[in-house]
Amino acid sequence: MARYVIVGAGPAGVIAAETLRQQDADGEIVLLGGEPEPPYSRMAIPYYLTGGIEESGTHLRKAQDHYAKLGIEVRQAAVSKVDTGANSLVLADGSALPYDQLLLATGASPVRPPVPGLDLPGVHHCWTLEDARQMADLADPGASVVLMGAGFIGCIILESLLARDVKLTVVEMEDRMLPRMMDQTGGAMIKRWCEDKGTSVLTSTKVTEIKAADGGGLQVVLDSGEQVPAALVVVATGVKSNAELAQDGDIKVDQGIVVDNYLRTSVSNVYAAGDVAQAPDHSTGGWSVLAIQPTAADHGRVAALNMAGVETTYKGNLAMNVLDTAGLVSVSFGRWDGGDGCETAESVDAENFRYMRLVFEEDRVVGALSLGHTDHVGVLRGLIQGDVHLGEWKARLQADPCRIMEAYLGSTLS
Amino acid sequence: MNTGKRLMQKSLHIDPGKCTGCLQCEMACSLDNEGAFNPAKSRIKVFDFHAEGRFVPYTCTQCAEAWCMKACPVDAISVDTLTGAKVVSDALCVGCKVCTIACPFGTINYNQTTGKVLKCDLCGGDPECAKACPTSAITFIDADWTGLERMRDWASKTDSGTRAEA
Numbered sequence: 001m002a003r004y005v006i007v008g009a010g011p012a013g014v015i016a017a018e019t020l021r022q023q024d025a026d027g028e029i030v031l032l033g034g035e036p037e038p039p040y041s042r043m044a045i046p047y048y049l050t051g052g053i054e055e056s057g058t059h060l061r062k063a064q065d066h067y068a069k070l071g072i073e074v075r076q077a078a079v080s081k082v083d084t085g086a087n088s089l090v091l092a093d094g095s096a097l098p099y100d101q102l103l104l105a106t107g108a109s110p111v112r113p114p115v116p117g118l119d120l121p122g123v124h125h126c127w128t129l130e131d132a133r134q135m136a137d138l139a140d141p142g143a144s145v146v147l148m149g150a151g152f153i154g155c156i157i158l159e160s161l162l163a164r165d166v167k168l169t170v171v172e173m174e175d176r177m178l179p180r181m182m183d184q185t186g187g188a189m190i191k192r193w194c195e196d197k198g199t200s201v202l203t204s205t206k207v208t209e210i211k212a213a214d215g216g217g218l219q220v221v222l223d224s225g226e227q228v229p230a231a232l233v234v235v236a237t238g239v240k241s242n243a244e245l246a247q248d249g250d251i252k253v254d255q256g257i258v259v260d261n262y263l264r265t266s267v268s269n270v271y272a273a274g275d276v277a278q279a280p281d282h283s284t285g286g287w288s289v290l291a292i293q294p295t296a297a298d299h300g301r302v303a304a305l306n307m308a309g310v311e312t313t314y315k316g317n318l319a320m321n322v323l324d325t326a327g328l329v330s331v332s333f334g335r336w337d338g339g340d341g342c343e344t345a346e347s348v349d350a351e352n353f354r355y356m357r358l359v360f361e362e363d364r365v366v367g368a369l370s371l372g373h374t375d376h377v378g379v380l381r382g383l384i385q386g387d388v389h390l391g392e393w394k395a396r397l398q399a400d401p402c403r404i405m406e407a408y409l410g411s412t413l414s
Numbered sequence: 415m416n417t418g419k420r421l422m423q424k425s426l427h428i429d430p431g432k433c434t435g436c437l438q439c440e441m442a443c444s445l446d447n448e449g450a451f452n453p454a455k456s457r458i459k460v461f462d463f464h465a466e467g468r469f470v471p472y473t474c475t476q477c478a479e480a481w482c483m484k485a486c487p488v489d490a491i492s493v494d495t496l497t498g499a500k501v502v503s504d505a506l507c508v509g510c511k512v513c514t515i516a517c518p519f520g521t522i523n524y525n526q527t528t529g530k531v532l533k534c535d536l537c538g539g540d541p542e543c544a545k546a547c548p549t550s551a552i553t554f555i556d557a558d559w560t561g562l563e564r565m566r567d568w569a570s571k572t573d574s575g576t577r578a579e580a
């Protein structure tokens with residue numbers, strides 16, 4: 001009987017555990033989580049902050065006995081070392097846990113920029129449920145809040161802070177919001193949308209220091225010399241894979257833990273999935289770390305199938321994000337920024353906050369951005385990841401980039 | 415998460431050649447599910463190919479991969495064991511929209527009015543669209559004979575391991 005051990009009880013780990021059980025009725029499955037919570041979903045945290053859900057609403061599975069029923073042993077135990085030679089883990093309490101097949105699904109952690117004052121009380125990341133509880137205590141209606149970073153995660157947090165009616169200032173070092181998810185056109189529209197809603201967005205601006213203010217609270221110093229008072233500072237300046245566990249063994253690590261098309265690491269009975277894995281990339285042909293939910297779900301499933309001996313090839317990472325910024329929905333897929341040998345088609349309606357941009361390579365769509373569109377956007381994934389040859393539909397899409405669904409049906413159902 | 419067995423289950427069969435573009439299906443779907451004749455809120459959509467004078471009704475194929483369900487961070491989508499349909503629970507859905515970009519067929523959409531998502535749930539086993547279609551372009555028949563095979567193909571191409579369920 002095989003013993004499968006999974007390190008990490010986020011979406012990648014949980015989906016892997018469930019998939020293993022589907023494939024192997026008898027194997028022993030141990031799921032280790034490093035936080036004192038039932039397995040939960042980080043990306044549900046913003047909805048907890050808005051009051052839309054209770055803490056239990058963030059739990060990945062709702063039934064208390066879900067894991068027990070499937071014969072999955074869930075344990076709260078931080079892993080401190082992987083001994084690939086002995087096929088065994090060392091846990092924080094010093095005990096050993098041997099495995100036959102290991103999955104590392106340890107996720108990522110927020111990056112801490114080198115700014116003095118980040119350790120002051122009132123400065124938080126928004127990454128764990130515990131972070132969220134602390135933020136919720138400080139983000140009262142009318143409170144001054146400074147959000148450092150207007151990337152994808154920053155903008156999601158922005159949405160939930162606005163819903164709490166705080167007085168929000170957003171500080172982004174780069175020249176636009178969402179520098180890695182939106183081009184100038186889209187980023188500028190989102191910024192204008194936020195400013196229309198009364199949020200101050202400072203782009204091309206750095207926080208140089210955070211100080212304790214005299215009368216309590218914090219003082220955020222900007223490189224412009226300006227100082228912004230704050231009851232809460234939220235730091236969302238990027239994430240980094242939790243690959244440390246793999247580092248001292250013979251498991252290959254680059255930006256994350258490097259895996260092949262089967263989500264296998266350089267050690268044959270060790271796999272990696274989710275935010276920690278650097279996997280083959282559908283768009284570039286290279287390897288990438290994509291810290292997003294759909295990728296974690298796909299990785300977890302494909303890794304588990306291979307661990308259980310059902311050989312399954314991973315289709316490759318595809319960047320995909322959807323964001324709601326105070327009612328303005330934006331979407332990005334794949335190589336939206338184009339590049340050598342790519343053609344683009346755009347439809348811009350700045351006044352009504354609607355935008356669609358498609359990037360083509362030969363007669364295939366390889367990337368896309370949209371703003372203000374909510375219908376059928378998933379088909380962009382189908383077009384890109386399915387490598388759909390558009391034939392005559394390419395010209396029609398160039399004339400009207402919004403006809404993505406017709407293009408998909410026309411090219412695949414002929 | 416159990417993707418369910420499709421044995422003895424029925425699925426929607428769409429024959430675009432028979433569709434005249436009358437939109438009765440969209441009307442029936444929105445009336446039954448949203449309580450109003452509002453094609454914009456219909457879960458089945460008829461696409462109009464002006465150039466060829468052709469209409470294609472299209473909706474969720476209840477694909478075996480269930481990309482939407484697997485991507486959902488809060489387990490708000492589950493399989494109806496009776497029909498095999500992937501069904502959204504409005505009580506659990508937080509409106510994050512991840513399912514809308516995860517479904518490669520574009521058949522689960524965000525509804526800004528409710529802050530939740532809309533997808534076909536096969537009306538619990540008696541789909542209104544099929545009943546409303548006057549030309550039998552949409553029929554509800556045994557699942558092993560499905561005209562939406564090509565759409566499913568894409569899903570099965572992506573990995574060989576789980577094809578047995580399709």
Ligand SMILES: Cc1cc2nc3c(=O)[nH]c(=O)nc-3n(C[C@H](O)[C@H](O)[C@H](O)COP(=O)(O)OP(=O)(O)OC[C@H]3O[C@@H](n4cnc5c(N)ncnc54)[C@H](O)[C@@H]3O)c2cc1C
Pocket residue numbers: 007008009010011012013032033034035041042043044045046077078079080105106107108126127128153156157242245273274275276290291292293294296322510512
């Ligand atoms: C506020 C916020 C909003 C987000 N919104 C979105 C969104 O809208 N769309 C989207 O696609 N993505 C979003 N994300 C990202 C998404 O949540 C992650 O991509 C996803 O959680 C990754 O899943 P994972 O299983 O790889 O890792 P994680 O969910 O990070 O889980 C990692 C697990 O590993 C455990 N662990 C780590 N180290 C150890 C150790 N040494 N020993 C034992 N256990 C360990 C942790 O405790 C945790 O249980 C958001 C993230 C945040 C924080």
Ligand code: SF4
Pocket residue numbers: 474475476477478479480481482483500516517518519520521522533
């Ligand atoms: S909405 Fe899309 S992913 Fe979900 S079951 Fe239907 S076709 Fe599959």
Ligand code: SF4
Pocket residue numbers: 485486487488489490491502506507508509510511512513514530531
């Ligand atoms: S929008 Fe709702 S159903 Fe879709 S992934 Fe998010 S929580 Fe799940």
